[in-house]
Amino acid sequence: MDTKERFAITTGGDYHGKNILAPMVRVGTLPMRLLAAQYGAHITYGEELIDRRVMTCRRVENNALGTTDFIDKDQKLMFRTCEEERTRIVFQMGTADAVNALKAAEIVCRDVQVIDINMGCPKHFSTSGDMGAKLLHKPDTVWDILTTLRRNLPCPVSCKIRLLDTPEKTLALAQMIERADVIAMAVHGRYIPQRPRDPAHWDRISEVVAGMSIPVIANGDVFEHGDFERLRNDTGAVAAMTARGAQWNASIFRHEGLLPLWQVKQDYVRHCIVTDNAVANSKYVIKEMIMKHDTHSLEGVEGKAINKCKDLHSLAQLYDLDDFYCDVIKHRTRKRAADESPNAA
Ligand code: FNR
Known part of the structure; x- marks a missing residue:
């Protein structure tokens, strides 16, 4: 072909x-x-x-x-x-x-x-x-x-x-x-x-x-x-x-129309968690999203909170995704263990 x-x-x-x-x-x-x-x-x-x-x-x-x-x-x-x-x-x-x-x-x-x-x-x-x-x-x-x-x-x-x-x-x-x-x-x-x-x-x-x-x-x-x-x-x-x-x-x-930005940020953070994206890169992309809508937003509550996030878990908490984060990590840990000792499962 x-x-x-x-x-x-x-x-x-x-x-x-x-x-x-x-x-x-x-x-x-x-x-x-x-x-x-x-x-x-x-x-x-x-x-x-x-x-x-x-x-x-x-x-x-x-x-x-x-x-x-x-x-x-x-x-x-x-x-x-x-x-x-x-x-x-x-x-x-x-x-x-x-x-x-x-x-x-x-x-x-x-x-x-x-x-x-x-x-x-x-x-x-x-x-x-x-x-x-x-x-x-x-x-x-x-x-x-x-x-x-x-x-x-x-x-x-x-x-x-x-x-x-x-x-x-x-x-x-x-x-x-x-x-x-x-x-x-x-x-x-x-x-x-x-x-x-x-x-x-x-x-x-x-x-x-x-x-x-x-x-x-x-x-x-x-x-x-x-x-x-x-x-x-x-x-x-x-x-x-x-x-x-x-x-x-x-x-x-979406041909159905734009989603509220909060939902888009949540969906984005979900993908960051699942793909274990670098936190610095994840924060950069979210900041770009919020800066378009309000150039002063990085000085606001959300902007300051993003700046303080040191890892994906804190980013997950900021976007109400704590349970999602914990489930993904649990699943990943189990998978790693199973891959390391396939006969134990
Ligand atoms: C770009 N652009 C770009 N182009 C490219 O060929 N390779 C790249 O890596 C990048 N990087 C990049 C980063 C960012 C943050 C922006 C905004 C743009 C240019 C981009 O692909 C596009 O050609 C222009 O932005 C014009 O398209 P829009 O923004 O008018 O839809």
Whole structure:
């Protein structure tokens, strides 16, 4: 079975009509991806991880959690995934070099659906290493990375770009990417110097879509559920992707409408507990949710209480999930004991 076929089967068809969780550094760890999917996201991107770090990882089956973990050379957990998300997880990588990209991708490719290359990040930490948006001006490197991955990986490859300063330049790059045989391309409808508060250019995305035959995923300013369809219709893109809309309230993926933020935070903390997410990362994501609605909220009662949480148990207590937490830990402890001495059960 070729890679496109495999992806088509596991995503239940293709990218058509899909609502997608965008890659987000620190936000897009496993509990957020599971939360977005719980609410209806069809495809969920992980946060961008840098090839040099991924290259050093070893794969570990974590039986107690039911996850697959990738641990780096400093023994830090770099990436955690699980069977439940296997059919929809896109692993995004930051890279500037085909050899490193391949070494890194080979480590995770059997546990994810697609390897995606970030070609849009304008932040210094990316561009200083010639990664992210720097790649938009290096077509030879882009070609080298994408064709190397396509030739050697058992899974499909995609990429995510921003707009170049003229429609002709954007289209020329996009068509070159298409020739490299990627399965899809996401277009974030902003120019490199533009900040998130600047409106996204849906009209510019439609110009790219018109010149492409592979699936294009449109990205930018999806802030309510109806925007997914509006963005697809306005641009002609087959799929629509949201970052901040989901960061602030992941229930944006529900066609029945948004849930109260308290319930979303509770659901998020449940996923953090079940996946044993790092408390610092869990607190960061919850703070991002509450800051959108009230920039002073971190100085309020909830914000101060989050800051004081030292572990997932205290976070669970803050969100009325003490019983849930204790049940999960009890179950996990029993499982560990059974795994360690299988004959005792
Ligand atoms: C991002 N973005 C981003 N893009 C990417 O390709 N890789 C990444 O790791 C990140 N990280 C990231 C973190 C956070 C907190 C935000 C808000 C954004 C950009 C993101 O995927 C998206 O392209 C833009 O945010 C535009 O989409 P929205 O926010 O208008 O829906």
